[in-house]
Amino acid sequence: MKTITIRNVSRDSSILIGEKLANLSGYLPGGKAIIITDDNIEKLYRHEFPDIPVITTGRGEKNKTMDTLTHIFDKLIACEADRSTFIIAIGGGIVCDVAGFAASVYMRGLRYGFVSTTLLSQVDASVGGKNGVNFRGYKNMIGVFNQPEFVIVDPGMLDTLDEQEYCSGFAEIVKAAAIKDDGLFRYLETNSAKALTRDHAILENIIYKAVQIKASVVEQDEKEKGERKKLNFGHTFAHAIEHSTGMLHGEAVSIGMAMAADLSVKLNLLAKNEYDRLIRLLKSLNLPVTCKTDYRELLDAMKKDKKREGDNLHMVFLNSIGDALIRKTSFVELEKMLL
Numbered sequence: 001m002k003t004i005t006i007r008n009v010s011r012d013s014s015i016l017i018g019e020k021l022a023n024l025s026g027y028l029p030g031g032k033a034i035i036i037t038d039d040n041i042e043k044l045y046r047h048e049f050p051d052i053p054v055i056t057t058g059r060g061e062k063n064k065t066m067d068t069l070t071h072i073f074d075k076l077i078a079c080e081a082d083r084s085t086f087i088i089a090i091g092g093g094i095v096c097d098v099a100g101f102a103a104s105v106y107m108r109g110l111r112y113g114f115v116s117t118t119l120l121s122q123v124d125a126s127v128g129g130k131n132g133v134n135f136r137g138y139k140n141m142i143g144v145f146n147q148p149e150f151v152i153v154d155p156g157m158l159d160t161l162d163e164q165e166y167c168s169g170f171a172e173i174v175k176a177a178a179i180k181d182d183g184l185f186r187y188l189e190t191n192s193a194k195a196l197t198r199d200h201a202i203l204e205n206i207i208y209k210a211v212q213i214k215a216s217v218v219e220q221d222e223k224e225k226g227e228r229k230k231l232n233f234g235h236t237f238a239h240a241i242e243h244s245t246g247m248l249h250g251e252a253v254s255i256g257m258a259m260a261a262d263l264s265v266k267l268n269l270l271a272k273n274e275y276d277r278l279i280r281l282l283k284s285l286n287l288p289v290t291c292k293t294d295y296r297e298l299l300d301a302m303k304k305d306k307k308r309e310g311d312n313l314h315m316v317f318l319n320s321i322g323d324a325l326i327r328k329t330s331f332v333e334l335e336k337m338l339l
């Protein structure tokens with residue numbers, strides 16, 4: 001097992017890569033603890049859960065809502081959860097985002113940890129303390145920054161993950177490499193076929209490197225004032241694509257990165273052969289790089305981005321593989337480049 005500790009203003013967070021769900025009880029403090037998970041994970045893994053109450057939610061973005069929060073709060077009250085109760089979320093990005101937020105605000109905040117069960121959440125969603133829910137079609141609109149005390153990352157749990165969900169997780173890994181680490185990018189170029197076979201040793205290595213990148217960015221800029229914005233590479237487009245097509249987050253991020261890299265070439269920032277490398281790698285990981293969405297519709301959806309500042313967005317472009325930049329870009333400029 002490898003541990004990465006993220007030191008933050010709010011609290012330190014330990015990411016335990018290679019730890020097992022079966023060892024979870026060893027990490028729970030004494031006293032009451034409650035699990036929050038989704039119905040799928042519960043069916044697959046309940047036999048490995050410690051013997052403590054379980055709150056179950058539905059699946060998918062449609063359940064990343066205030067209604068699910070209400071459901072969780074009702075159950076917490078029914079279980080007589082108090083300020084000393086420890087919350088443990090077991091699931092992918094959706095369970096971790098919702099449960100992390102519920103734990104952060106219930107009775108002004110309970111201690112909590114995660115067992116992260118999708119590739120996407122292991123490398124991204126459960127690292128960095130962002131949590132929250134969607135609101136009236138606006139993604140991740142309501143939430144807080146608050147770190148879990150620990151995150152168990154058990155690559156063995158990925159064996160039961162659906163192929164499409166599994167591949168979509170690689171988008172965030174490619175993103176981390178594309179903005180910060182040409183070495184990891186090259187490692188992925190060499191090992192993508194083995195990674196697709198879910199080879200645990202390769203996976204542990206890749207997850208460790210991706211978490212290291214995210215952890216170092218989050219440590220520098222926990223509240224996303226500057227450097228952390230680079231982690232949004234591909235995401236301004238992705239959120240709009242996700243919204244209008246219902247694609248998986250990682251798939252939309254893959255298309256969003258292809259679009260942002262294409263604009264980077266058009267802006268004379270990125271060499272065409274580096275763009276080609278990105279597209280080749282994404283395709284080799286079975287990720288989509290184009291979609292049929294109408295650009296005008298996409299721009300309209302982008303105007304709903306909560307990160308917009310007036311008529312501008314902070315877009316992330318690439319100078320080269322492993323080196324990203326943030327540029328304030330107006331909707332008018334974007335329209336000119338896209339339409």
Ligand SMILES: NC(=O)c1ccc[n+]([C@@H]2O[C@H](COP(=O)([O-])OP(=O)(O)OC[C@H]3O[C@@H](n4cnc5c(N)ncnc54)[C@H](O)[C@@H]3O)[C@@H](O)[C@H]2O)c1
Nearest residue numbers: 040059092093094095117118120121124125130157160161
């Ligand atoms: N907080 C952050 O910093 C951050 C970063 C990236 C993404 N996110 C959020 O994460 C969400 C997406 O998360 P996700 O991709 O993990 O999806 P998800 O949580 O919806 O999980 C995908 C599906 O896989 C199932 N599943 C999970 N683990 C499994 C396993 N081990 N075996 C079998 N099935 C399993 C789930 O039940 C679900 O049906 C989005 O809402 C996105 O906004 C948050």
Ligand SMILES: [Zn+2]
Nearest residue numbers: 124172249253
């Ligand atoms: Zn993402």
